[in-house]
Amino acid sequence: MQTFRLQRNPDGPDRLEVPLRGRALLAHPMYNKGTAFTAEERRGFGLEGMLPERTSSGEVQRKRTYQAIVRKDDPIERYIGLAALQDRNEVLFYQLLQEHLDEFLPIVYTPTVGQACKKYSHIFRRGRGLWITPRDKGRIDEILGNAPYDDARLIVVTDNERILGLGDLGAGGMGIPIGKLALYTVAAGIHPSQCLPISLDVGTDNEALLNDELYVGFREKRLRGEAYDELVEEFIQAVKRRFPKALLQWEDFKKANAFRLLDRYADRLLSFNDDIQGTAAVTLAGVMAGCRILGQSAAEQRVLILGGGAAGIGIARQLREWLRRDGVEGEALTRAIAVLDSKGLIIDDGSISDEHKKDFAWRPEDAKAIGIDPEGDKGLETVVAALKPTVLLGTSGQPGIFTREVIESMQAGAERPIILPISNPTANTEARPEDLIHWTKGRALVATGSPFDPVEYEGETHEIAQGNNVYIFPGVGLGALAVEARSISDRLFTVAAESLAECISQADLDKGRLYPQMSGLRDITRHIALTVARACIEDGLAEEPVGGIEAAVDHLMWEPEYPEMVPV
Numbered sequence: 001m002q003t004f005r006l007q008r009n010p011d012g013p014d015r016l017e018v019p020l021r022g023r024a025l026l027a028h029p030m031y032n033k034g035t036a037f038t039a040e041e042r043r044g045f046g047l048e049g050m051l052p053e054r055t056s057s058g059e060v061q062r063k064r065t066y067q068a069i070v071r072k073d074d075p076i077e078r079y080i081g082l083a084a085l086q087d088r089n090e091v092l093f094y095q096l097l098q099e100h101l102d103e104f105l106p107i108v109y110t111p112t113v114g115q116a117c118k119k120y121s122h123i124f125r126r127g128r129g130l131w132i133t134p135r136d137k138g139r140i141d142e143i144l145g146n147a148p149y150d151d152a153r154l155i156v157v158t159d160n161e162r163i164l165g166l167g168d169l170g171a172g173g174m175g176i177p178i179g180k181l182a183l184y185t186v187a188a189g190i191h192p193s194q195c196l197p198i199s200l201d202v203g204t205d206n207e208a209l210l211n212d213e214l215y216v217g218f219r220e221k222r223l224r225g226e227a228y229d230e231l232v233e234e235f236i237q238a239v240k241r242r243f244p245k246a247l248l249q250w251e252d253f254k255k256a257n258a259f260r261l262l263d264r265y266a267d268r269l270l271s272f273n274d275d276i277q278g279t280a281a282v283t284l285a286g287v288m289a290g291c292r293i294l295g296q297s298a299a300e301q302r303v304l305i306l307g308g309g310a311a312g313i314g315i316a317r318q319l320r321e322w323l324r325r326d327g328v329e330g331e332a333l334t335r336a337i338a339v340l341d342s343k344g345l346i347i348d349d350g351s352i353s354d355e356h357k358k359d360f361a362w363r364p365e366d367a368k369a370i371g372i373d374p375e376g377d378k379g380l381e382t383v384v385a386a387l388k389p390t391v392l393l394g395t396s397g398q399p400g401i402f403t404r405e406v407i408e409s410m411q412a413g414a415e416r417p418i419i420l421p422i423s424n425p426t427a428n429t430e431a432r433p434e435d436l437i438h439w440t441k442g443r444a445l446v447a448t449g450s451p452f453d454p455v456e457y458e459g460e461t462h463e464i465a466q467g468n469n470v471y472i473f474p475g476v477g478l479g480a481l482a483v484e485a486r487s488i489s490d491r492l493f494t495v496a497a498e499s500l501a502e503c504i505s506q507a508d509l510d511k512g513r514l515y516p517q518m519s520g521l522r523d524i525t526r527h528i529a530l531t532v533a534r535a536c537i538e539d540g541l542a543e544e545p546v547g548g549i550e551a552a553v554d555h556l557m558w559e560p561e562y563p564e565m566v567p568v
C-alpha cells in the first residue's frame with residue numbers, strides 16, 4: 001500500500017509528493033498528467049522523449065480526450081473509453097466527468113454500467129479495487145493490505161447478487177462499486193485515493209456465467225449459510241483493522257443478506273445500505289416535492305409500493321415516519337401504505353416469515369375494510385382500485401408492470417398522481433415516462449431511477465428527473481466522514497431527504513420536476529453533507545470538529561486539478 005501525500009492548497013494548485021519517475025510515473029493514474037506535463041516536469045521526472053513535444057493546456061487536453069470518447073456512438077464503447085481514461089489519468093477522468101455530467105452519468109452509472117457489468121468478462125482490461133473470494137478465507141487482512149493506498153475512507157462493497165434489476169452478475173458486479181465511488185468523487189469530492197471498491201466474489205448461481213469460458217470470476221456456485229457469514233465477518237474485522245476510519249457502503253446485495261448484514265454491522269462499523277436507506281431518502285424527497293407541487297400534506301397521501309424488497313421496505317419505513325410526523329397514526333397509518341410483492345398486497349395471514357415484510361403487512365380486516373378479499377385477488381389492479389393511491393412507487397424490477405389500466409384507474413382517484421418507477425436500469429422500469437404522461441393526459445408527476453429524455457405532450461415539455469440514490473449517498477457519506485461519525489442512523493437519511501427537497505427551485509417545481517437538476521449535484525451534496533454532519537453532532541454520533549462543520553466538509557471536497565509535483 002502506498003501513502004498518497006497530497007497537501008491541499010485553497011489558494012493555488014495542491015502539492016503532491018511524487019515517489020516515481022519515468023515510465024512508472026506515466027503508468028500511474030494518480031500521478032500521470034499525460035501531455036499536460038510541462039517541459040520542466042518532463043526534465044525533472046525523467047520523462048523527456050517519452051511524450052510528443054507539445055505540452056497541452058488543460059483545456060486542450062480535455063477537449064482532445066472528450067472527443068476521443070464521444071467519437072464512439074455505442075454507450076458501452078464510451079464506458080470502455082472512460083474506464084481506460086480512469087486507469088490512465090484520474091484527474092483528467094474526473095474533470096471530464098464533472099464537466100459533462102449529464103452526458104457521462106448514464107455511462108459510468110445506470111443504465112450503461114449495467115451493460116458493462118453484464119459483459120464484464122468480455123470487456124475486461126485492467127482490475128480496479130479488490131476481489132475477495134472464499135479461497136481467501138484466513139488471509140483477508142493480507143488482501144486488504146494489497147489495496148493501492150493506505151488511507152481508504154470510503155469502501156463500497158457488493159457480493160454481486162442483485163446488480164440493479166439484472167440479478168446475479170457474479171464478478172461483473174464490480175462495475176457498481178466502481179461507478180458509485182466515481183460519483184462520490186464527482187459529487188462529494190472524496191479523493192480517489194481514499195475510495196476503495198470491493199467485490200466479495202463468493203461465486204455465482206448465474207449458469208450462463210458459470211458456462212462462459214471467458215468468465216473471470218470465482219467459478220463456483222454461491223457460497224451460502226454459515227460459510228458466507230464467516231467470510232463476511234472476517235472481511236469486516238479486517239476492514240476495521242486496516243481502515244479504521246473508513247465508512248462502508250453495502251451495495252446491491254440481495255434482500256435477505258442486505259437486511260441481515262445491515263442490522264448485524266450497523267453498530268459495529270460505520271456503515272449503511274444504499275439500496276435500503278439511500279433509496280428511501282431519495283424517494284421521500286421526490287414525494288415531498290410532489291406534495292409541494294400539489295399543495296398537499298403528507299397526511300393526505302395514500303402510498304402503494306410495488307416490490308417488497310430492500311428498496312421497497314426501506315422506502316416504506318421512511319414514508320411511515322414521514323406520515324407519523326404529520327400526525328397519522330394507528331389504523332390510518334397502516335392503511336396509508338400498501339406494500340405489494342409478487343403475490344400481491346402483503347397480508348399477515350400468519351405465514352409471513354420475513355420480519356421486514358411483516359412490519360408492513362396489513363391485517364386481513366384492514367384489507368376487508370377497503371373492499372379487498374384477503375383470500376381473493378389482491379394484485380396491483382385490484383389494490384389500486386380499492387386503495388385509490390395518490391403515490392405509486394415501483395421497486396420490483398419488473399418492466400412495464402404499471403400498465404395503462406393501472407395508471408388510468410389510479411388517476412380516477414388522484415387527478416395528478418405521483419408516480420416513481422425507480423427500478424433500474426432503463427429496460428427494467430415499471431413504466432416509461434412517455435406512456436405515463438400520455439395516459440394521464442400530462443397530469444402525472446413522474447421521476448424514474450434511470451435517466452429518460454423529456455416528454456412532449458400537447459406542446460408542453462415534461463422534464464423527467466432521476467429518482468436515484470446518487471442524490472443522497474454522497475452527501476450522507478461526506479457529512480459522516482467530515483465529523484468522523486461513530487455510526488449512521490436512519491434519521492441521517494431523513495434529514496438528507498429533507499435537505500434534498502430544499503434544493504429544488506420553484507422554477508423546477510413549476511415544471512413538474514421532482515428533483516433538482518443533476519448538474520447541481522456537487523452543491524446539492526455539500527448542502528446535504530452539512531445537514532447530515534449537524535445531525536450527527538445533535539444526535540451524539542460525533543463531536544463538533546475543530547474549526548467547525550463547514551471547514552471540515554470543505555476540506556474533504558477535492559477539486560480535480562493537477563497538483564504541483566514535488567519529487568521525493
Ligand SMILES: NC(=O)c1ccc[n+]([C@@H]2O[C@H](COP(=O)([O-])OP(=O)(O)OC[C@H]3O[C@@H](n4cnc5c(N)ncnc54)[C@H](O)[C@@H]3O)[C@@H](O)[C@H]2O)c1
Nearest residue numbers: 164165255307308309310311341342397423424449468469
Ligand atoms: N432508483 C434508485 O435509486 C434505486 C435504488 C435501489 C434499487 N433500485 C431498483 O429497485 C429494484 C429492486 O431493488 P431491491 O434492492 O429492492 O431488490 P430486491 O430483490 O430486494 O426486491 C425486489 C422485490 O420485488 C418483488 N417482485 C418481483 N416481481 C414482482 C411483481 N411482479 N410484483 C410485485 N413485486 C415483485 C420481489 O419479490 C422482491 O421482493 C431494482 O431494479 C433496483 O435497480 C433503484
Ligand SMILES: O=C(O)C[C@H](O)C(=O)O
Nearest residue numbers: 110164252275424468469
Ligand atoms: O445503482 C443505481 O443506479 C441505483 C441503485 O443503487 C440500484 O441498485 O439500482
Ligand SMILES: [Mn+2]
Nearest residue numbers: 251252274275
Ligand atoms: Mn444499488
